[in-house]
Amino acid sequence: MTGLSNATLHTLPPEVLTPAYNRKEVSAGIAHIGVGNFHxxxxxxxxxxxLGAAGQSSWGILGAGIRHGRREEVRADAFRRQDGLFSLTEFAPDESRTIRVIGSIVDYVSCVDGxxxxxxxxxAPEIRIVSLTITEGGYFVDSEGRFQVDDPFIAEDLKRDIPQSAFGLVTEALRRRREAGAGPFTVLSCDNLQHNGRVAETAFCGFAEARDASLAAWIRGNVSFPSCMVDRIVPSVSDDDIRRLNKASGIDDLMPVYSEDFIQWVVEDKFCAGRPEFETAGVQLTGNVEPYEQVKLRMLNAGHSILAFSGLMMGYRKVDEAMSDNGIVSLLENFLNEDVAPLLSPPEDVNLSSYAxxxxxxxRNHAVGDQLERIASDSFSKLPVFLSETVTELLKTGRDIHRVAFALACWAECEAGKDGKGAVIKLSEPAATDKERSVFHDSNLLAVLDLPIFSGWGIETNKGFRDAFERYRSDLRTKGPAEVIATL
Structure with missing residues (x-):
């Protein structure tokens, strides 16, 4: 197999698509924090x-790795050895595939180097956009919309002369640009958060306010925080996946990535320091991202989570396996079309039935084979974003709450660590404390609903919802998930 670098691009197999531009002519105008698989x-x-369009060569990407650890060391080394290149394999539902080498990350800077x-x-003045994928729970903004300056991680970072958090690094860079007269840059959150631009503004301005009120005022008056909606299913990549992907591509790639063939990016057109010609690449620019966010988060993301919770309880571990179960498919169809769609106000170009x-x-994309445990993990961050508004509105309008109560019961049982067949389920919950994790093993099956993540949902005092949730948790244990799903 051929190694991957600028020097080997012209030697790759002919079926592999390569950059349609000269990488030597590309410079970085975008810095991205959190260069994971999704980005x-x-x-x-x-x-x-x-970058293949005329006049766009100054919009390459500078990747930035800010989380110390072995994983970052390996990633930084791979980026340097491969000149920032990596392969992307896109799988269609009919199992056809497109393999391409991505060349847009033209440089990488890592905390390994300080x-x-x-x-x-x-x-540096050439950076005009700083974008981020730091996860839904990575913004330290509470349910009341306040930046959590008292969080131990943030409090410690505020004391440092050289900060280490995304908020500290960006605000310090903006401070230096202000002093040098270099002007602001746009901060673009690409995480799965409704109003992610607003959340980012709260977080970065909150950090700046805690360090320097005048800097915070300058940021509020000069920096743009556009919202955007991102959509693509991108699984994690195992060692077996690396071998499989490299065998198919003929490339000895240290960091291949794969995804479905569907992709969408809707961006609020609000950039204080200029922007690329996103239109040439298929990005949808709009003055109002919110309707697109609402549909995607409450249908696709919430549906993905419900599929993961119910699929894991049934003993499945891959998305396509769970989608072969008629009971789960019926649950999802009814959730999307009967529970969510009637509560949404979609954009004019979105038909909710077709979207569902x-x-x-x-x-159903078998070739992607995403992992249910990956999707179900970090639910302490995801559930308030993906499901809270739907549950709240169902309760307020007196609509059927049984499917969402069942979904949350499945989630609670998944967090307890066993599926309906007694096999172990391993979920990662970085946003949960040890005390919160212990609640899933409480003899009081309702104790879960008193967790802080459910604050404001309306379920803490709704007897009908609580009764249904308790009954489903009990039935999942005594009757099994298949029988319970059949009753829905």
């Missing part, structure tokens, strides 16, 4: 597309 299969692909180096690069059908079609 590389989504935003990096869009930028790769537009956080000062990251600040220097962000402060497309979601189910995407979930």
């Amino acid at each position: 590389r299969a989504h935003q990096a692909l869009y930028i790769d597309r537009l 956080y000062e180096a990251i600040i220097d690069r962000l402060a 059908a497309q979601v189910l079609h995407r979930f």
Whole structure:
């Protein structure tokens, strides 16, 4: 197999698509914090597309790795050895595939080399956009919309002369740019959060306020925080996946990534320091992202989570396996069309019935084979984003709550660690405390609903919902998930 670098691009197998531009002519105008699989299969692909258009060569990506650890060391080494190149394999539901090498990440700076180096690069005037994928729970904004300056991680970072958090690094870079007269840059959150631009503004301005009120005022008056909606299913990549993907591509790639063939990016057109010609790459620009966010988060993301919870309880571990179960498919169809769709106000170009059908079609993609445990993990961050508004509105309008009560009962049982067949389920919950995790083993099956993540949902005092939830948790244990799903 051929190694991957600038020097080997012209020697790759002919079926592998390579960048349609000269990488030597590309410079970084975008810095991205959190260069994980999703960014590389989504935003990096869009930028790769537009770099082939005339006049766009200054919009390459500078990747920034800010989380110390072995994983970052390996990633930084791979980026350097491969000149920032990596392969992306896109799988269609009919199992056809497209393999391409992405060349848009033209440089990489890592905390391995020190956080000062990251600040220097962000402060450089050629950087005009700083984008982020730091996960739904990574913004430290509470349910009341307040930045959590008292969180131990944030409090410690505020004391450092050279910060290490995304908020500290960006605000320090902006401080230096203000002093040098270099002007602001746009901060673009690409995480699965409704109003993610607003959340990002709260977080970054909250951090700046705690350090320097005048800097916070300057940021509020000069920095743009556009919202955007991102959509693509991108599984995690195991060692077996690396061998499989490299065998198919003929490339000895240290960090291949794969995804479905569907992709969407809707961006609020609000950029204080200029932007690429996103239109040339298929990005949808709009003055109002919210309707797109609402549909995606409450249908696709919530549906994905419900599929994961119910599928894991049934003993499945892959999305396509769970989608072969008629009971689960019926649960999802009814949730999307009867519980969620009537509560939404979609954009004019979105038909909710067609959208729901497309979601189910995407979930059936056997070639992607996403992991249910990955999707179900970090639910302490995801559930308030994906499901809270639907549950709240169902309760307020007196609509059927049984499917969402069942879904949350499945989630609670998954967190307790066993599926309906007694096999172990391993979920990662970085946003949960040990005390919160212990609640799933409480003899009081309702104790879960008193967790802080459910604050404001309306379920803490709704007897009908609580009764249904308790009954479903009990029935999942005594009757089994298949029999309970059949009753829905």
